Each structure stands twice: as C-alpha cells, then as structure tokens.
Amino acid sequence: MFPGARAHRGSAAYVVVGAPLDASTTFQPGTRFGPRRVRHFAESFDDYDHHTDSEFSALGVADHGDVGPTDDAAEYLEFLRGTLADVREDGAVPLTIGGEHTVTVAGVRAVDPDVVVCLDAHLDLRESYANNELSHATVTHHALEVADEAIVLGARTGSEAEWDRASEDDVTVVPPEEVADWEPPAAVREGRTYLSVDIDAADPGFAPGTGTLEPFGLAPRELHEVVRAVAPHAAGFDVVEVNDRDDGQAATLAAKLLRAFVYAHAAGE
C-alpha cells in the first residue's frame, strides 16, 4: 500500500494504481520494480504538507494495488485503461505508478484529455521504435491520438523526425532552461488535462534509477513546481520509468511528486 493511502476504494478521491510494465524498456530495464520502489521510498515522508496545510492521509487516497502485465502489451494497456476508467467513473482521480512510459497510453485513453502535459527528457514522438508501435518511445505520439495538444517540458533529445514533428502546432516543447519560468497556458487551465511525469526529465544526477539517462536535465524543485502548477487542472496523473538501479533517488523523487500532485490538486479544487 502507498503510505497514507488509507481510504476505501468506494469513497476515494484519488486511486493509486501500480502498472509494472517492463516490456519495451531500452538500455536499462527494471521498471517492473517501479511501483514497489515508489511505495517503499514514500514511507519516510511526513503526512503534513505545509504548502497546502493538509495531511496526505486525510485526502481520500486509496491504493488499488498493481495491475500485472501479461506478455501482450496491447491487451495489457486495454485492461489498464479499463481499470483507470473505472476510477474515473467512480469520481476519483487515477494516479498511475509505472512501469515504463507506455502505461501513460492507458491513462490518457481512460481520461480522454484535451491537453497532455509531459515532463520528459525525450520527445517520445516516434510512431514506432525497434519495430514496436507500443514502445515507450512512442508515448507522446499515442497521446496525440486522443488529446488535441501535448506540452513536453524538459525535453532535450529526440530523433530528427521527432524534432520535425515537435515543430507542428499541436506540440509545445519547453527546454529545460525555460521550465522554471513556464506557467500553465489557458488550454491547461480551462480544458481537461492529463499530467505525466517521466522521471528521466530530472537530471540523471538526481534520478539515476531510470532506463535512459539524459544529462542536462531538470532539478527536482523544477519538477515540483510544474507538478504543483498543473495539478489543480489535471484529471489524471502518472509517474513512470522508475527502476531499481539506484539507491532510491528516482523512486523517492517520484513518490514525492505523486504526493505533491495530490496535495496541490486537493487544495486547488
């Protein structure tokens, strides 16, 4: 159970769902351990948040447990989409813990947002990668099959074709050095928004436990500010790409960002 997630599922305002998919990870696998690590490293946090004057355990968070992958990623995403759609139908906000970034596809399909905001080192705009249309490198591309617009914050790498795609009107890329000054635009504030945090948006020095490390990234405080700014407008959230290849830095940051989302979302309603 995610620490502090004491609410009953039926009356919850937020539902944590673990999605330990580890099918298309490139370079360093291990995202199957993400949900477990994130829950574990959340144990040391205080219940009270002084920014919002609220206690996490009083905000109606439930933990659904993990939805375990099968060998068929497409079928798994369908199962996960249904599980997250149930959360939405119950009037709660789904909080998915990955798992590789591919699980965001299920979250976006369940929430059906107008705008997807991604914190990510990578553009993830490929139509397929290594002959796999559901690779974790295709997430923003799939998100745009549902949403009208994608905003990728902290992106600093991609193929030439991805950068070309990112130059189109429905994609906004905010480079790492501009993230601190970014504020949610009207589309985020007024429409239905989905927020996805790929932990590799952070500089690898802060979150080494992830699959595809990319230098010159964001500081944890910058991630924190973005999450707090977007959370009041978001109908769904995930934090993904945490693996077990560090001493808990990536999982600790992911857990703290998930809690920051809940505090800010609850305070913003």
Added chain:
Amino acid sequence: MARQQTEVRELDEGSYVMMDDVPCEIDSYSTAKPGKHGSAKARVEGKGVFDGKKRNLSQPVDAKIWVPIIERKQGQVVNVESDDVAQVMDLDTYDTITMKVPGDVDLSPDDDIEYLEYEDQRKIIRS
C-alpha cells in the same frame, strides 16, 4: 433460461455474456496478472444487447460465467403502427409479434427483417 455456462477465458470480442443478469455483447476482452500466483484476471467490457447500456466485469479467467443463447430470426413486417412500433410476423413460427423499431430503422409493410430474440426481448438489427 436460454443460457449456457462457460469459463471467462472462452469469451471474446463480439460474443455474448451475461453481465448484471443482462445479455451483453462484448466490446473488449483483456487480461492481466494479479501477481506471481493464481490465475490471470480478465476484464470484459460490453453493452446490453437490448438496452445498449455499458457494463463491465473483472474475474479470474477460470471463473464460470453464463452466456445467453440469443437467437437470430427472420421476420416480415405486417404493420407499422408508429415511428417506433411495428407488428412483425416470425417467418419460422408465423407468430405475429409487436416490437420496438430502432430510431435508425425505417420500416414499411412486407419488409423482410432480421431480429435478435432472447426470452421476451427482441431487437431489430437489419431491414
């Protein structure tokens, strides 16, 4: 009751299943593993054949489940009473049955139609 029992694992998209004691057509069938042990869990989403309402269930793949036996029958329109009610003669039994006409179907007397029947529920699917 015109229904038979099967295992959840035998279900597939496009087939029928009873959900909330209502015959439904399956739109989506997917599985996930609950953990290291135990059988996989299936999630079935569908909508009522006769009421169109969305329903879903999530059960182990080896759980027993009821499948409705829905008959596809031929009929001939005898009389159109209104925009949404018609009398139809079953071409097997020659019984005349009053049934609802879906909004997107336009019927005239003597039209041949196909309809689904389950117990006392009927739905015109083709005219």
